Amino acid sequence: MVAAMNVSSAHATRPYALLSIAAAVGTIAIKFGAYVLTGSVGLLSDAAESGINLVTALVTFWALTVAARAPDQTHPFGHSKAEYFSSGLEGALILLAAVGIAVTAVGRLFDPQPLEQLGLGMVLSLVATALNGGVAAVLTAAGKRLRSLALQADAQHLLTDVWTSAGVVVGLVLVQLTGWLILDPLIALAVAVNIVWAALRLLRESADGLMDSALSDEDTRSIERILAGYAEGGLQFHALRTRQAASRRFISLHVLVPGAWTVQRGHDLCEEIERAVEAALPQSYVTTHLEPLEDPLSWADAELDRTPRSGDSPKEKRR
Structure with missing residues (x-):
């Protein structure tokens, strides 16, 4: 049932990736048209970032x-970890785009070029910005609801593009007001720095995911609240370990019950706990390990707890 739910959720994300692809194609056309009209390297850098948006949207899909x-x-x-490859590749491509933008901007610093039809160019840029902003809002909501790192990374990239476009427009306004052509490549360099920052953040998040980072504190507290309800009946729990793989959560823990319990009773309890955790944290795969309370070996791995208990045995558990 858990597998079916995860697959269904993953299928639900793909229409949003298609929306991102369509938005990228549209913004590339608009921004490149603005660059052709004005000759602004700032607008060219903005269009280049939208080109990266298209590549990453395709990879996301x-x-x-x-x-x-x-x-x-x-x-x-x-296969949920495939999403980390998407966000990692996105970060690498963004870095390449930043290098290309910086090289073009440095050339313009030493050889400023006159800009033309700034008014129309800025209008086109603002239209593209509004399109990206709307799609980013949709992807952010869908990414959080479906717990999709790929969609959330794509949304963050689009939001970066929104702020980039806003900065370019501000730069063009200043060029028009002051006549200082050097402001155009300076804004492009600032755009490149902003893109590098976004890329490094995505690469770090991807690396954390591939290294099996633990669930968030909020998710862990939800698990602990569930276990606390059972602990009131004299049961014990330890060795709680968690990891996340994009939209999926993996949780394992040891359940300690009186040794006189039957196997059936212990099994029923573990099934109940697993169902409770899966209900609280959708798209979870929960594994429990049953142990007798009275056996000292049952406590030998208590140091694996998120918050170790005082007096727990420091020895490793050997089976």
Whole structure:
């Protein structure tokens, strides 16, 4: 059931990736047209970033298509980590775009060029900015609802593009008011720095995901609240470990019950706990390990707890 739910959720993300592709194509056409009309290197840098948006939107669609595949024999835990490759590649491509923008801007610093039809160019840039802003809002909401890192990364990139476009327009207004042509390449260099910052953030998030980072503090507290309700009955829990793979959560813990319990009773309790955690945190895969309270070996791995208990045995558990 969990696998089916995860696959269904992954399928639901792909229409948003298609929306991002359509928006990228539209903004490239608009921004490049603005550059052709004005000759502004700032607008050229803005159009170049939209070109990167198109590439990353295509990669995002590919990653979400792979992530939507059901678990199989070679990937029993699913394919959701494909989303991290999407955001990582996006970060790398953004860095390349920043280098290209910087090289073009430096050339214009030493050889400023007159700008033409600034009014129409700025109007076109603002239209493209509004388009990106609307799509970014849609992708942000969908990414949070569907827990899709790829969609959230794409939305963050589009928001970066929005601020980039706003900065370019401000620069062009200043050029028009002051006549200082050097402001155009300076704004382009500022755009490049902003793009580098966004790229480094995406690369860091991708690396964290590929290294199996733990769930957020909020998610962990939700698990602990559920376990606290069962602990009131004299049960114990430890060795809570979590990791996330894009939209999927993986949770494991040890459940300690009286040794006199039957296997059936312990099994039923573990099933109940797993269902409670999965209900609180959708798209979770929960694994429990049953142990007897009275056995000292049951406490030998208590140091794996998120918050170790005082008096727990420091020895490693050996089985």
